[in-house]
Amino acid sequence: MKEIIRKRKSIRKYDQTPLDEATLEKVREKIAVVTPLSPEIKTMIEITTKTKGLFGIKSPHYLAFRSEEKERAYENIGFIGQQLDLYLSEIGLGTCWLGASNPEEKTANGMPSLICMSFGKPAEPLHRQSVSEFKRKALSEISEGSDPRLEAARLAPSGMNSQNWYFSASDGKIHCYRKKTGLLFGAWLGNLACIDMGIALCHIAEESESFNFTKEEGAPDKKGHLYMGTVSY
Numbered sequence: 031m032k033e034i035i036r037k038r039k040s041i042r043k044y045d046q047t048p049l050d051e052a053t054l055e056k057v058r059e060k061i062a063v064v065t066p067l068s069p070e071i072k073t074m075i076e077i078t079t080k081t082k083g084l085f086g087i088k089s090p091h092y093l094a095f096r097s098e099e100k101e102r103a104y105e106n107i108g109f110i111g112q113q114l115d116l117y118l119s120e121i122g123l124g125t126c127w128l129g130a131s132n133p134e135e136k137t138a139n140g141m142p143s144l145i146c147m148s149f150g151k152p153a154e155p156l157h158r159q160s161v162s163e164f165k166r167k168a169l170s171e172i173s174e175g176s177d178p179r180l181e182a183a184r185l186a187p188s189g190m191n192s193q194n195w196y197f198s199a200s201d202g203k204i205h206c207y208r209k210k211t212g213l214l215f216g217a218w219l220g221n222l223a224c225i226d227m228g229i230a231l232c233h234i235a236e237e238s239e240s241f242n243f244t245k246e247e248g249a250p251d252k253k254g255h256l257y258m259g260t261v262s263y
Contacts, residue, residue: 032236034120035182037157041124044089045151048079049123054091057149060117061093065235067109067228067243072098074141075110076133081146083131089124089148094133096141104221105258107144108228109235112186115147116236124152127229129189129222145225161185167193175199179261182233188226195223195230196255203262204234205246207255227258234261 054077061075074096081092095111097103115125125147132143158164166184173180177199188194194209208227211219235241238261246260 032116032182034116035185035233035236036161037159038116038119038187039156039158039163040126040187041148041152041154041156042087042126043153044087044124044148045153046088046090047151048090049150053121053123056121057114057118060114064110064113066106067231068100068102068106071100071103071106072141073107073110074139075114076138078133080134081128081131082134083128083146085128085130087126087128087148089126090150091148092128092131092133093147093149094143095145095147096138096143098141102224104144104224105228105231108225108230109232110228111145111147111225112229112232115187115229116232118149119156122151122156123149124154124156125149127187127189127225129225144221165191173197173199177202177204179204179234179237182237183230186226186230186233188229189219189222192223192226195227196252198250198252203260205249205252205260206231206243206258207252208258209255224258231261239263 076094078092095107118125128146131146136143196207198205208223240263242262243259
């Protein structure tokens with residue numbers, strides 16, 4: 031398992047000193063080379079110093095993720111954003127996904143903001159000391175079948191640590207599902223669950239020698255869940 035997945039954590043306390051230009055340039059360079067889940071979807075990632083919304087976290091910098099509105103837009107942003115999350119943690123910076131925050135301009139270049147991420151120098155321990163510090167559901171609660179990559183998905187962050195995903199593994203494939211949402215806040219929570227799925231898929235991809243994610247005809251149904259797609263080699 032990629033070592034950073036085993037120890038990353040969401041950082042909520044930051045040194046408010048802005049990062050130096052050389053560090054910010056490293057972040058820009060990484061933004062330019064992230065791998066999308068769906069290359070056909072146009073996206074834009076901005077570095078900003080201000081966001082607004084619920085559950086805000088004060089940090090010197092934020093990433094604002096924008097996308098054109100297409101099928102899989104939210105999964106794509108989660109997949110892209112988690113690559114940046116892991117990279118920033120690896121170079122000594124703290125991060126935290128902010129599911130209910132947006133930049134001051136909610137729409138730019140015709141693309142709405144889908145989610146933001148705080149980042150900066152941490153003012154608390156950056157990494158966990160062991161996997162036992164993760165507060166996550168057991169694999170038996172979120173998956174069936176056997177695949178070593180499922181542990182990486184289990185350790186992925188999710189909105190309110192809800193882990194509203196389910197994985198069914200067999201013959202080298204992983205069928206991916208998310209829980210159905212209720213009527214109250216259903217669309218918003220569903221979009222966040224799609225971002226969470228993209229985050230988990232990023233962790234699976236990090237553990238894969240080759241990675242392909244498509245919807246398969248005849249994929250098995252899962253009661254109370256929506257089929258999202260299948261990971262295959």
